[in-house]
Amino acid sequence: AQSVSQHNHHVILSEAASLELGCNYSYGGTVNLFWYVQYPGQHLQLLLKYFSGDPLVKGIKGFEAEFIKSKFSFNLRKPSVQWSDTAEYFCAVNARSGGGADGLTFGKGTHLIIQP
Amino acid sequence: EAGVTQFPSHSVIEKGQTVTLRCDPISGHDNLYWYRRVMGKEIKFLLHFVKESKQDESGMPNNRFLAERTGGTYSTLKVQPAELEDSGVYFCASSYYRGNTEAFFGQGTRLTVV
Numbered sequence: 392a393q394s395v396s397q398h399n400h401h402v403i404l405s406e407a408a409s410l411e412l413g414c415n416y417s418y419g420g421t422v423n424l425f426w427y428v429q430y431p432g433q434h435l436q437l438l439l440k441y442f443s444g445d446p447l448v449k450g451i452k453g454f455e456a457e458f459i460k461s462k463f464s465f466n467l468r469k470p471s472v473q474w475s476d477t478a479e480y481f482c483a484v485n486a487r488s489g490g491g492a493d494g495l496t497f498g499k500g501t502h503l504i505i506q507p
Numbered sequence: 508e509a510g511v512t513q514f515p516s517h518s519v520i521e522k523g524q525t526v527t528l529r530c531d532p533i534s535g536h537d538n539l540y541w542y543r544r545v546m547g548k549e550i551k552f553l554l555h556f557v558k559e560s561k562q563d564e565s566g567m568p569n570n571r572f573l574a575e576r577t578g579g580t581y582s583t584l585k586v587q588p589a590e591l592e593d594s595g596v597y598f599c600a601s602s603y604y605r606g607n608t609e610a611f612f613g614q615g616t617r618l619t620v621v
Binding site (some may be wrong): 395410427433434435437438440442480483485487493494495496497498499500 | 554616
């Protein structure tokens with residue numbers, strides 16, 4: 392079975408600080424990797440995803456993530472955060488095997504609070 | 508284009524009652540997923556429809572939960588009878604393709620069983 396671990400449940404930063412949210416997954420096969428974000432009062436939306444190719448992927452709003460296969464990690468980064476980045480961030484995976492389960496396995500989420 | 512819509516947004520019911528949640532996916536999306544988040548825990552997969560067929564229902568907690576997707580359009584998730592531990596936020600998501608594609612989520616239904 393797959394599992395996803397997000398290292399920090401709550402993170403508080405000041406504006407312009409750099410951000411890195413950790414994500415490790417456990418799965419014996421090949422996976423697709425995602426970061427979703429939920430802004431206050433809004434639905435979950437995709438920040439970025441990785442399934443093949445360049446392990447450094449860029450997403451919306453200046454976010455990027457790096458897939459390190461040897462470490463089973465997919466950490467999310469942003470060089471300079473803004474107050475509007477205050478949200479809950481979720482790392483998720485699903486199995487890439489054809490015809491297999493597509494449902495996402497999520498981490499517990501990280502509440503990010505940006506102080507002005 | 509309308510996004511994924513879920514009804515109701517909130518529901519408070521007594522233990523033993525029945526509740527039906529509804530999800531309207533994005534038009535043309537064959538894949539529809541149900542997830543649940545119990546307070547303090549991670550979002551957990553419940554099941555996946557491809558059109559009207561259940562592709563994967565491995566996450567359904569028990570036989571008190573029944574999901575349907577008649578005609579391959581909207582879906583319902585019925586909980587009967589509801590128990591206290593069923594409280595949480597139920598999310599629906601839809602996607603055009605499977606696997607490595609983006610799933611679009613609804614706002615969720617917050618279910619409270621008292």
